[in-house]
Amino acid sequence: MPHDIRSAPARGSGRESQDSITAEMIAIETDAAARVARGGSPELHPRRDYAPYRSSLLRHPTHELVRVDPEEVERVSPAFGHTDVNSLESDLTIQHSGEPIGERMTVGGRVLDGEGRPVRHQLVELWQANAGGRYVHKRDQHPAPLDPNFTGVGRVITGDNGEYSFTTIKPGPYPWKNHVNAWRPAHIHFSLFGTAFTQRLITQMYFPGDPLFALDPIYQSIADPAARARLVGAYDHSLSVPEFSLGYRWDIVLTGPKSTWMESEEAHD
Amino acid sequence: MTDLGTVQDTVRNNVQAPALQTPSQTVGPFYGYALPYERGPQLVPGHHPHAIRFHGTVTDGAGQPILDALLEVWQADETGTLVQKLGSCDRDGFTFTGFGRAPTSIAGEYTFTTVKPGSVAGRAPYVLVTVFARGVTHHLFTRAYFPEDSALHASDPVLTTVPADRRGTLISIAEPAIAGTPSYRFDIRLQGENETVFLDFDA
Numbered sequence: 001m002p003h004d005i006r007s008a009p010a011r012g013s014g015r016e017s018q019d020s021i022t023a024e025m026i027a028i029e030t031d032a033a034a035r036v037a038r039g040g041s042p043e044l045h046p047r048r049d050y051a052p053y054r055s056s057l058l059r060h061p062t063h064e065l066v067r068v069d070p071e072e073v074e075r076v077s078p079a080f081g082h083t084d085v086n087s088l089e090s091d092l093t094i095q096h097s098g099e100p101i102g103e104r105m106t107v108g109g110r111v112l113d114g115e116g117r118p119v120r121h122q123l124v125e126l127w128q129a130n131a132g133g134r135y136v137h138k139r140d141q142h143p144a145p146l147d148p149n150f151t152g153v154g155r156v157i158t159g160d161n162g163e164y165s166f167t168t169i170k171p172g173p174y175p176w177k178n179h180v181n182a183w184r185p186a187h188i189h190f191s192l193f194g195t196a197f198t199q200r201l202i203t204q205m206y207f208p209g210d211p212l213f214a215l216d217p218i219y220q221s222i223a224d225p226a227a228r229a230r231l232v233g234a235y236d237h238s239l240s241v242p243e244f245s246l247g248y249r250w251d252i253v254l255t256g257p258k259s260t261w262m263e264s265e266e267a268h269d
Numbered sequence: 270m271t272d273l274g275t276v277q278d279t280v281r282n283n284v285q286a287p288a289l290q291t292p293s294q295t296v297g298p299f300y301g302y303a304l305p306y307e308r309g310p311q312l313v314p315g316h317h318p319h320a321i322r323f324h325g326t327v328t329d330g331a332g333q334p335i336l337d338a339l340l341e342v343w344q345a346d347e348t349g350t351l352v353q354k355l356g357s358c359d360r361d362g363f364t365f366t367g368f369g370r371a372p373t374s375i376a377g378e379y380t381f382t383t384v385k386p387g388s389v390a391g392r393a394p395y396v397l398v399t400v401f402a403r404g405v406t407h408h409l410f411t412r413a414y415f416p417e418d419s420a421l422h423a424s425d426p427v428l429t430t431v432p433a434d435r436r437g438t439l440i441s442i443a444e445p446a447i448a449g450t451p452s453y454r455f456d457i458r459l460q461g462e463n464e465t466v467f468l469d470f471d472a
Binding site: 073 | 330331358366390403461469
């Protein structure tokens with residue numbers, strides 16, 4: 001097929017420039033800020049219809065979600081525990097015969113509900129690229145080396161105070177095909193359960209000061225700068241382990257749960 | 270500005286919200302070594318006397334199958350009880366936990382083996398279905414009801430909230446049994462014609 005250099009690349013062709021994607025992202029953020037300035041609430045979550053992230057174009061519902069009250073099914077969550085997860089699964093650096101390459105980290109924090117109460121004894125799952133920015137996945141064709149000592153998958157059950165901790169290595173940034181020269185900031189994927197299924201959350205943790213933040217349509221899909229900043233972990237020297245690892249703290253706050261809002265008075269203060 | 274909006278939300282809902290929610294991000298395409306697990310789609314073994322097949326295809330706005338979606342189901346047991354039993358991730362083949370997880374196939378299809386949930390609090394039985402996928406920035410919740418419960422559907426608070434012309438997207442289709450096992454099809458269309466109704470429980 002002849003390539004006509006005079007026409008702009010089609011939306012979603014993967015041939016668009018960073019500049020054109022960035023312009024779209026700025027326009028959306030400007031619109032969102034104007035809504036807040038007029039008294040609207042900041043957007044807590046990413047827009048499902050976020051065109052700069054091209055994969056969302058055909059994968060977002062066009063109808064408004066139907067708002068309904070949760071029933072008992074939604075107000076409880078599956079129970080996970082010691083029969084589901086081995087305690088060694090929180091260390092991603094001991095899954096093979098040798099040490100993975102990269103900057104060893106201890107990532108920890110607490111899982112809380114919307115009222116700041118700990119989410120106890122619940123499942124946290126994590127996955128990430130290796131230090132070179134490569135996932136162990138057959139559809140990841142990024143020509144960075146696989147690390148035979150790193151799979152990049154961990155699980156843990158939260159403690160009595162909602163706390164979790166993983167030992168891992170710092171993931172690398174990696175290219176993807178959203179547009180020309182598109183790079184994802186380094187991140188770790190997290191999957192979380194609460195005490196109600198309505199609290200279910202899958203998200204990504206990022207690292208402070210990443211120069212790719214402004215360029216990344218997945219991070220920027222959250223139109224409110226304060227909301228997306230909540231995805232960035234903080235370097236925490238108290239979590240660093242002498243002669244071993246650098247510490248990052250990231251607390252995760254789930255919504256609700258509605259089922260316990262009624263008893264909030266006694267649970268608080 | 271940010272704080273003002275949050276305060277308004279809090280006042281409106283009459284709840285305390287000292288902590289701000291962590292935003293969602295897409296599951297992306299590379300969860301394959303992390304989230305699917307052995308027997309994740311089998312809430313009960315196929316030889317369970319009351320096993321049903323619960324399956325369907327996930328499609329996008331162009332009608333194309335989505336081959337990198339991840340589905341989770343959560344449901345009551347046959348008696349309508351939400352059990353709180355460990356073992357969803359490491360199934361023993363006998364304990365019903367109510368939770369299942371299945372990635373879609375290269376044809377965009379998913380299949381769970383489960384039992385039909387019982388009625389909870391006298392309401393129409395349903396399976397809560399959660400959809401994650403690359404390109405889906407925030408997971409989508411929907412419910413799969415069962416076609417034989419139409420009498421209960423007429424008074425169901427969710428089904429009656431949904432516009433009549435879209436209600437059918439929440440009701441699975443009974444198919445011919447496979448070797449005696451009932452089969453229900455629940456296709457999920459993220460966008461476009463017959464777009465599935467997705468639910469927001471954060472009202």
